[in-house]
Amino acid sequence: MAFRRRNKSYPFFSQEFLIQNHADIVFGLVIVVLIGLMFEATAKTAILFIQPQYNVSTLSPDGEVTFYHYGWRDCPTVLFYFFIAIILHAVVQEYILDKVNRRLHLSKSKNTKFSESGQLCVFHLVSSVWSLCILISEGYLLHPSSLWENYPHVLLRFQVKFFYLAQLAYWLHALPELYFQKVRKEEIPRQLQYICLYLLHVLAAYMLNLSRVGLVLLFLQYASEMGFHIARLLYFTDESHQKMFDVWAAGFVFTRMVTLTLSFLVVGFGLARAENQGLDLEMGHFNTVLMRMTVLLLVCVTQSWLLWKFIRFQLRRWREFRRTHDARKKAGPKTAALRPLKRDSLGHHENGVLKAENGASPRTKKIKAL
Numbered sequence: 001m002a003f004r005r006r007n008k009s010y011p012f013f014s015q016e017f018l019i020q021n022h023a024d025i026v027f028g029l030v031i032v033v034l035i036g037l038m039f040e041a042t043a044k045t046a047i048l049f050i051q052p053q054y055n056v057s058t059l060s061p062d063g064e065v066t067f068y069h070y071g072w073r074d075c076p077t078v079l080f081y082f083f084i085a086i087i088l089h090a091v092v093q094e095y096i097l098d099k100v101n102r103r104l105h106l107s108k109s110k111n112t113k114f115s116e117s118g119q120l121c122v123f124h125l126v127s128s129v130w131s132l133c134i135l136i137s138e139g140y141l142l143h144p145s146s147l148w149e150n151y152p153h154v155l156l157r158f159q160v161k162f163f164y165l166a167q168l169a170y171w172l173h174a175l176p177e178l179y180f181q182k183v184r185k186e187e188i189p190r191q192l193q194y195i196c197l198y199l200l201h202v203l204a205a206y207m208l209n210l211s212r213v214g215l216v217l218l219f220l221q222y223a224s225e226m227g228f229h230i231a232r233l234l235y236f237t238d239e240s241h242q243k244m245f246d247v248w249a250a251g252f253v254f255t256r257m258v259t260l261t262l263s264f265l266v267v268g269f270g271l272a273r274a275e276n277q278g279l280d281l282e283m284g285h286f287n288t289v290l291m292r293m294t295v296l297l298l299v300c301v302t303q304s305w306l307l308w309k310f311i312r313f314q315l316r317r318w319r320e321f322r323r324t325h326d327a328r329k330k331a332g333p334k335t336a337a338l339r340p341l342k343r344d345s346l347g348h349h350e351n352g353v354l355k356a357e358n359g360a361s362p363r364t365k366k367i368k369a370l
Contacts, residue, residue: 022180023090026083033080048073049080052161067155069284070206074165081169089177092122106236112187114236117229123170124226131219134159140212147216147262148270152209154284160215164206167218171198197302204298208291209284213266217259224248224255245317252310256303263299267292 010017018025036046053073057066097118101111135141138157156164174195178188205214231244271287279288 019180019182022176023087026086030080030083030087048076050077052077052158052165056155058155066158068158068161069154069156070161077165078169078172081166082173085170085173086177086180089119089173092119093181104237109184110236112181112184114233115181116191117232117236121226121229121233124222124229127167128219128222128226130163131215131222134163135215135219138212140216144265145270147212148266148274151271151274151276151287152284153211154209156211160211163215164202164211167202168199168206171195171202201298201302204295208286208295210267210295213262216262220255220258224251227251249310249314256307259299260303263296267295267299 010020033046033049036042037050052068054069054071055066056069057064059065093115097115100118101114104114106114138160140146174191178191183191202214202218205211205217227244227248231241231248234241234244271292274287276285277287279286279291
C-alpha cells in the first residue's frame with residue numbers, strides 16, 4: 001500500500017527515505033497490532049492498543065450500561081490511533097489535496113497553506129459533527145445544568161471517551177507531521193502554537209473531569225475554525241472570493257462570546273455552588289478555588305490571544321484591500337488615456353483624408369446620374 005509516488009529511491013534509514021515512506025512504515029506497525037489479535041498469546045496485549053480501557057458496568061432501569069474512566073493504560077490506545085491519524089493524513093494528502101494542488105498550480109508558500117487548511121478542514125468537519133452528535137444523544141444541549149451537576153464526571157460513555165482519545169491522538173500526530181511534510185521554518189512556530197494549545201485544553205478537560213463542558217467548547221471552536229479554513233481554501237482557488245472571510249469573522253466573534261459566557265457559567269457559577277468542594281485525586285475531584293481560577297484564567301488568556309490574532313488579521317486584510325483599491329484608482333485614468341482610437345471599417349483619417357489600412361486612398365463611389 002503506497003501513499004507516495006516513488007520518483008526516486010533513497011538509501012534505507014536515510015532522512016528522505018523516512019519522510020517518503022513514513023505512512024507505509026506506520027501502516028506496517030498497525031498491521032502487526034491487528035495480527036496480534038489473531039493469536040491467544042498476544043490478543044490481550046493487542047487489545048490494549050485498540051479498545052479503550054477501564055470499563056465499568058453498572059445497572060440502570062434500561063439494563064446494564066458500560067462506562068469508562070481514564071488511566072495510564074489509555075497511552076497505548078492513544079499511540080495506536082496516533083498511527084491511524086498518520087495514515088489518514090497521508091491518504092487525504094495523496095488522493096485529494098495533492099491532486100487539487102497540481103491543478104491549481106499554486107506557489108510553494110500557498111501550496112503549504114492550502115494543504116494545512118485542507119487537512120484541518122477535514123478534521124474540523126468530522127470532529128464538529130461527531131461532537132454535535134454526542135451532545136444531542138447525551139442531552140447536554142437541552143439541559144445546560146447537566147454540564148456542572150453531579151461533578152466530578154468520572155464515568156464516561158464509550159463515545160465520549162473514544163472522542164477524547166481520538167482528539168489527543170490527532171493533535172499528537174500533528175507534531176511529527178511538521179517534519180514529514182517539510183514545513184518551512186517560518187511556519188513551524190505558528191503551527192506549534194495552536195497544536196500545543198489544543199493539546200493543553202483537550203488534556204485538561206479530560207484529566208480534570210470536565211468532559212461535558214469540554215465537548216461544547218470543542219464543538220464551538222471546531223465549527224468556527226472550519227469556517228476559516230473553508231474561506232482560505234476558496235481564496236486560494238480564486239482570490240476574488242473574500243465574502244466567506246466576513247461570514248467567518250461574524251462566527252468567530254460569536255464563538256468567543258459564547259465560550260467566555262459558558263466557561264464562567266459552568267466553572268465560575270455552577271461548580272462554585274456545588275456541594276462537593278475540595279481536592280480528592282482518587283475520586284477525581286478537583287473542585288477547588290485554585291482549580292477554578294486556573295481554568296478560567298487559561299480560558300480567558302486563550303480567548304484574548306485569539307481575539308488579538310483576529311484583530312491583526314482583519315487589519316492586514318483591510319490594508320491589503322486599501323492598497324489594491326488605491327492602485328486600481330491610479331491605474332484607471334492611465335488606461336483611459338491609452339485607449340485606442342476608433343477607426344472606420346475602411347481605414348483611418350490622416351490630415352483630413354480617409355486612408356485605407358495599406359496607406360492608399362480608398363476609391364470614391366461613383367454617383368449615378370439621375
